Amino acid sequence: MAFAxxxxxxxxxxxxxxxxxxxxxxxxxxxxxxxxIKDPITNLPIIPGSSIKxxxxxxxxxxxxxTLAEKPGDDGEIISRLFxxxxxxxxxxxxxxxxxxxxxxxDDLDSRDVKSYTEVKFENTIDRITAEANPRQIERxxxxxxxxxxxxxxxxxxxxxxxxxxxxxxxxxxxxLELDYLGGSGSRGYGKVVFEDLKANTVFGNYDVxxxxxxxxxxx
Amino acid sequence: xxxxYRTFQFSLLSMAPxxxxxxxxxxxxxxxxxxxxxxxxxxxxxxxxxVEKGYDQKFERFLQERKPxxxxxxxxxxxxxxxxxxxxxxxxxxxxxxLETEENDNDSKLGAINEVVKFMRDxxxxxxxxxxxxxxxxxxxxxxTNPDWNNxxxxxxxxxxxxxxxxxxxxxxxKGKEFNDLFNAIRVSDSKPxxxxxxxxxxxxxxxxxxxxxxxxxxYREAIAPLTKVExxxxxxTAEAAxxxxxxxxxxxxxxxxxxxxxxxxxxxxxxxxxxxxxIYLGAGSGAWTKTIFKQANGIIQDRHKKPVxxxxxxxxxxxxxxxxxxxxxxxxATRKLIMNNESFYEMGKANFMIRxxxx
Numbered sequence: 151m152a153f154a155x156x157x158x159x160x161x162x163x164x165x166x167x168x169x170x171x172x173x174x175x176x177x178x179x180x181x182x183x184x185x186x187i188k189d190p191i192t193n194l195p196i197i198p199g200s201s202i203k204x205x206x207x208x209x210x211x212x213x214x215x216x217t218l219a220e221k222p223g224d225d226g227e228i229i230s231r232l233f234x235x236x237x238x239x240x241x242x243x244x245x246x247x248x249x250x251x252x253x254x255x256x257d258d259l260d261s262r263d264v265k266s267y268t269e270v271k272f273e274n275t276i277d278r279i280t281a282e283a284n285p286r287q288i289e290r291x292x293x294x295x296x297x298x299x300x301x302x303x304x305x306x307x308x309x310x311x312x313x314x315x316x317x318x319x320x321x322x323x324x325x326x327l328e329l330d331y332l333g334g335s336g337s338r339g340y341g342k343v344v345f346e347d348l349k350a351n352t353v354f355g356n357y358d359v360x361x362x363x364x365x366x367x368x369x370x
Numbered sequence: 371x372x373x374x375y376r377t378f379q380f381s382l383l384s385m386a387p388x389x390x391x392x393x394x395x396x397x398x399x400x401x402x403x404x405x406x407x408x409x410x411x412x413x414x415x416x417x418x419x420x421v422e423k424g425y426d427q428k429f430e431r432f433l434q435e436r437k438p439x440x441x442x443x444x445x446x447x448x449x450x451x452x453x454x455x456x457x458x459x460x461x462x463x464x465x466x467x468x469l470e471t472e473e474n475d476n477d478s479k480l481g482a483i484n485e486v487v488k489f490m491r492d493x494x495x496x497x498x499x500x501x502x503x504x505x506x507x508x509x510x511x512x513x514x515t516n517p518d519w520n521n522x523x524x525x526x527x528x529x530x531x532x533x534x535x536x537x538x539x540x541x542x543x544x545k546g547k548e549f550n551d552l553f554n555a556i557r558v559s560d561s562k563p564x565x566x567x568x569x570x571x572x573x574x575x576x577x578x579x580x581x582x583x584x585x586x587x588x589x590y591r592e593a594i595a596p597l598t599k600v601e602x603x604x605x606x607x608t609a610e611a612a613x614x615x616x617x618x619x620x621x622x623x624x625x626x627x628x629x630x631x632x633x634x635x636x637x638x639x640x641x642x643x644x645x646x647x648x649x650i651y652l653g654a655g656s657g658a659w660t661k662t663i664f665k666q667a668n669g670i671i672q673d674r675h676k677k678p679v680x681x682x683x684x685x686x687x688x689x690x691x692x693x694x695x696x697x698x699x700x701x702x703x704a705t706r707k708l709i710m711n712n713e714s715f716y717e718m719g720k721a722n723f724m725i726r727x728x729x730x
Contacts, residue, residue, distance in 0.1 A: 166501075166560045167492075263460070264493045265414075272393030273502055278513060279525050279534040279667045280674055281658040285393070292493040329375050329605065337553065339501025339560040 154305040154355030156313075156362070158320070160348035162197060162251055162297040162332075167269060167290030168341045170201050170333040182270050182287045184334075189252065194267055195291035199248035201332060202299075207233045209326040210319060228319055231309070245304045245316065251297035259295065267292060290340065299345065305357050317350070317362050324348070376612050377728040380504070380602040382561075382652075385643055385708060386716035387572040387593035387694050389654040390490045390503050398484045399433060402446045402457070403466075408486075408571060412460030419459060425452055440484070462495065462566040469693040469714055470571055470590070487654075489569060489592035496563035497592075499600055499652070505558040507652050507660075511625045512614060513539075514663050524666050532670050534663075555611035559603045568598045570695075574655060575715065576688040579636040584691065584715065591654060596697050596708055596716060603728070619725055622648040632668075633659045637689045640711040646701060647722040656719030657690045692718045 172187040189196050207229060211219055215226045223237035234244030259267060269292050274285040301320070305313055324345050331341035350362040402409040420429045432448045441447065448454075470483055489497045513519045519538060526535040541551045574589040594600070606612040614621075626649040634642050651660035658671050668686070693714045698707050709716055 262494055266493070269493045271500065272391075273500075276506065276661050277534045278510065278662045279532060279670055281662050281667065281671055282533075282674070287393075294494070329377075330607075331557070335502075337555075337557045338505050339558055342559060 152305060152307050152310050152355070152357075154357040155353050156303040156305060156357060156359060157351045157353045158299075158301040158303065158348060159351065160299045161254070161346040162299045163344045163346055164291060164293055164295045164297075165342040165344055166339050167271065167293055168195070168197070168295070168333050168343070169288055169290045169335055170195075170197060182289045184286075185289045186268055186291055188268075192253075194253045194256065195295070196253070197251040197297050197332065199250045202251070202327070203233065203246070203248040205330070205332055206323040206327055209330055210323045213322065213326070214319060228315075231312075232316060232319060245306075245309055246320070247302040247304075249300040249302075251299050253291075253295055254298045255294075255296040259292070262294075264292060267295065288335070296346075302353075305355065313357070314361065314365070317365055321365060374606075374608060374612075376606050378604040378606070378615055379726045379728050380558075380604050380723060381726070382499075382504075382600040382602065382650075382721050382723045383647065384594045384596055384598045384600070384721050385646070385649075386596055386718060386720040387570065387591075387692050388499075388652050388719055388721060389487065389572070389591040389593040390499050390652070391591075391654055392488045392490045394488045396486045396488060398440070398444050399448075400445065401486065402449065403444070403483075404446060404457075406466050407463045408466060409457065409463045410461045411457075415461075416459040419456065423454070425454070428452060464566065464569050464571060464592070467570050467572075467693075467695050469695070470573060483571070483573075483590050484588060485590065486571060487589070487591045489594075492563055494563075495566075497566060497569060497594075498563040499561040499602075501558035501560045501602065503653060504561075504602055505553075505556070507650055508556070508558065508618065509553060510661060510663075511618070511622050511650065514628065514665075515621045515624045520663055520665060522666070524663055525670070531674070552608075552611060552614075555606055555608040556615065557605040557607070559605075561600045561602050564594075564598065564600060568594055570595045572692040572694055572718075574718070575691040575693060577637060577641060577691050577715075578688050579685055582638055584641075584713075591692075593692070593694075596694055597699060604725070615725065616727075619648045619723075622650055622723070625649075629659060629664065632664055633657075633686055634689070636686065641689060641691060641715055641717070643709055643717055643720055644706075645722055646699060647724050650721050650723055651719045652721050653719050655690050655692070656717075658687065660719065690718045691715045 169184070170187050171184050186195050187198060188194060207222070211225055211229055214228045219225045223235060225235060230238050230241040230244070232244050232246050235241045253267065256267070268289050271288050271290055272285060273288060274283040276283050303316065309316065328344055330336065332343050333341040348366050350359040350366060352359050396410060400410065400413055402411065417426070417429070420426045429448065437443055490500060491497050524535055524538055525532050539552060541553060543549055569592050571590050572593045574587040575584050576587060577584045604615055606615055626645070662671065694716050696707060696709060696714055698705050
């Protein structure tokens with residue numbers, strides 16, 4: 151029986167400030183009205199795995215679905231087998247595990263004299279009839295933050311022949327994420343990310359990843 | 371892999387000082403005017419040093435006191451009074467232009483300015499222009515030049531006072547309907563950060579249409595100096611959005627023509643600047659008509675300013691100018707000045723741009 155786990159590691163670098171929102175029921179008057187999600191222990195911003203997974207899935211669905219899927223359950227086979235599909239008995243659990251990404255370059259940021267790992271951006275809407283401004287404050291994880299990215303791919307008897315095909319899809323997904331944005335307000339410049347130092351590594355079982363690493367360096 | 375994504379390079383060239391505010395300002399006790407420079411120290415570092423030197427109580431007293439002469443209330447007078455010669459408090463310097471005088475102030479020497487509105491900065495202290503600012507300016511031009519959007523329907527007359535009908539252009543997710551959000555498909559990046567050396571301090575000057583008199587106001591802004599280049603990328607995700615960006619240069623010209631006929635024609639020609647490329651107005655102080663759908667907003671904006679007599683708007687209001695050093699630019703034909711007058715007056719917020727598709 152073939153069973154292996156392939157780990158893809160790398161870094162997510164923020165080219166522009168990133169806003170992955172969370173709710174804040176107790177915001178003070180005049181304080182940030184949309185905060186970003188943070189690690190409760192360190193109070194540093196994080197990128198939840200669910201955000202990466204969800205964004206990557208919808209982006210890939212535009213490319214790899216043959217018909218327009220109305221709901222995630224309608225996704226085609228290629229997407230379903232990677233991301234899971236609750237309405238398809240073959241792919242109840244997908245082959246990918248996304249991990250939350252934590253800030254890894256705190257010391258580097260400290261040495262560059264930043265006061266906080268998030269910034270508060272003041273913005274406003276201007277009414278195009280009355281010219282009245284309606285201000286808002288949005289929190290962003292700061293530019294040049296680096297987050298540790300980790301992805302686990304599961305090789306089984308069934309998937310063994312499809313590993314390379316699957317990895318092409320994964321790399322396309324990462325590339326699409328770089329062309330798109332992660333988190334909120336991306337149409338006005340937030341959330342431009344770059345994946346750096348991507349590496350595939352077999353962490354359990356036997357699988358030769360040299361071919362995958364070749365793909366990684368040429369594709370991304 | 372095929373996608374509909376297309377990327378454009380948006381190269382902005384400032385034609386006049388441009389100010390994008392961060393929502394914050396420096397008070398007169400937060401900068402040092404000395405030797406031809408305005409020095410904005412890192413006030414956290416500054417205070418720490420005062421504590422080290424044992425000047426913290428004196429400094430706190432200085433902050434609370436108000437001396438009758440404005441010039442004695444500035445940070446430089448505190449440093450001179452206490453013979454503090456250190457100037458390494460972090461922060462940055464902006465070179466004076468020599469045009470920062472405060473004529474209304476009886477203390478009319480250079481550097482006697484009060485508050486300075488801060489420019490937008492990233493967490494490392496470098497200025498940049500956020501994509502949201504450029505996107506708003508692009509949207510204004512697109513809405514002004516599209517007859518489907520520039521009509522009576524854009525005014526929402528329900529409620530106390532008329533306002534913009536924000537649902538005229540479909541946006542956001544609607545249950546049971548296909549997602550149709552045109553301005554989500556136009557993605558404007560933040561600009562690349564640029565250096566503090568590109569910034570100057572500029573004052574607000576108003577030019578009235580009737581009297582044609584130009585008067586200074588006690589408002590100073592950190593602004594990008596004329597002829598600074600700033601790069602953005604715009605990504606479009608649908609064919610419809612890509613067409614809008616492809617046609618945007620012509621739309622900008624069309625908007626400018628309309629704006630000139632509607633507003634600029636009431637003012638002396640030497641205060642208006644000619645374009646090199648395609649015109650756009652960005653950021654603070656460029657005036658309400660560059661921010662609104664002016665055909666529909668005309669009348670409504672004036673109404674809004676009716677009540678307080680002091681700020682009552684006469685006609686279409688004043689032309690907003692600023693003073694900056696004169697500069698020339700080489701065009702294909704000749705070298706020419708950016709401005710037509712000899713008094714260093716620029717139109718606040720004016721910029722030119724070009725768009726080029728990046729093929730990958």
